[in-house]
Amino acid sequence: MASVSVSHMILFIASIMIAASVAGVFTDSISQVSQAIDDRGISVSENVRTDxxxxxxxxxxxxxxxxxxxxxxxxxxxxxxxxxxxxxxxxxxxxxxxxxxxxxxxxxxxxxxxxxxxxxxxxxxxxxxxxxxxxxxxxxxxxxxxxxxxxxx
The missing domain is CATH 2.60.40 (Immunoglobulin-like)
Structure with a gap:
């Protein structure tokens, strides 16, 4: 029984590490997309106010x-x-x-x-x-x- 608990513990820790790394990648990607949208919004605002x-x-x-x-x-x-x-x-x-x-x-x-x-x-x-x-x-x-x-x- 101890061997089953150890293998479950190893799989659980590995799953947590993979989830953390994926979350880090998604957070960085979302931050970059958000910044690009902000930059484009400023540019569009300037163009809209120009006539x-x-x-x-x-x-x-x-x-x-x-x-x-x-x-x-x-x-x-x-x-x-x-x-x-x-x-x-x-x-x-x-x-x-x-x-x-x-x-x-x-x-x-x-x-x-x-x-x-x-x-x-x-x-x-x-x-x-x-x-x-x-x-x-x-x-x-x-x-x-x-x-x-x-x-x-």
Whole structure:
């Protein structure tokens, strides 16, 4: 009888050790998943609170200057949080081509690009040849919020 009790004791201890190691692995995995969900939630929250509108008039001659070959757009922060106003934080595509020469100016003397504030984007297309007569598109992207502005020359 003693041998049965000893073998049961060994199996019981082994079962407890296996259960403890499995619980440790599950706890670590659940912690990592929880952290990933928290990180994604913060990112989604920032994107939800970001909203912009291009308020330039597409029929205005002020959008494209044939002399300087620059495109000028006015963009309003219609979201609920302050946005970065550096040109590195704003992606601009003109007719599907990524533009790197973008100057951002905050209007009305504001310190930052807060909700309700407007910035002026001055875009110098990379190809240097200017825009041809016809329809054109400018896509402005900030924190995954995209706005498309269409105009005609």
């Amino acid at each position: 912009i509108e291009v308020i330039s008039d597409s029929g205005s001659a002020a959008v494209y200057d044939e002399t300087t070959e620059n495109i000028t757009l006015y963009v309003k922060n219609t979201g609920s949080r302050e946005l970065r106003s550096e040109s590195e934080a704003i992606d601009v595509l003109v007719d599907g081509q990524y533009e790197t020469d973008v100057t951002v100016t905050i209007l009305d003397g504001a310190d930052g690009w807060g909700p309700g504030d407007v910035v002026r984007l001055e875009i110098s297309p990379n190809d240097g040849g200017g825009l041809t007569t016809g329809d054109h598109r400018v896509k402005v992207i900030i924190n995954e919020d995209e706005e498309v502005f269409r105009f005609r020359i």
